[in-house]
Amino acid sequence: MATDYDAPRSVPDAPEADSLEDLTSRRAEAAIVDDQGEEDADSFELPGADLSGEELTVRVIPKRNDEFTCTSCFLVQHRSQLARQQGHELLCRDCAD
Numbered sequence: 001m002a003t004d005y006d007a008p009r010s011v012p013d014a015p016e017a018d019s020l021e022d023l024t025s026r027r028a029e030a031a032i033v034d035d036q037g038e039e040d041a042d043s044f045e046l047p048g049a050d051l052s053g054e055e056l057t058v059r060v061i062p063k064r065n066d067e068f069t070c071t072s073c074f075l076v077q078h079r080s081q082l083a084r085q086q087g088h089e090l091l092c093r094d095c096a097d
């Protein structure tokens with residue numbers, strides 16, 4: 001009769017341990033994937049951050065036809081923000097004030 005208690009006990013124990021191991025290994029895999037995803041996102045944003053960080057190399061920043069680069073603050077502004085133009089000098093409203 002004692003074996004009757006042992007039998008049902010060992011049956012649920014085994015699959016529980018298996019699923020726990022499964023969950024743990026799956027979580028570990030998910031964590032690794034998350035890390036790689038963040039690294040990918042970082043390397044993706046690096047080129048853009050480089051461009052905006054180097055304010056002196058403004059020419060690298062692609063401009064649209066309706067945009068201009070202010071020669072004072074080096075910000076790319078919409079043409080509606082252009083306050084003054086003197087030759088190659090373009091001043092945005094903020095800098096012209």
Ligand SMILES: [Zn+2]
Nearest residue numbers: 070073092095
């Ligand atoms: Zn400006």
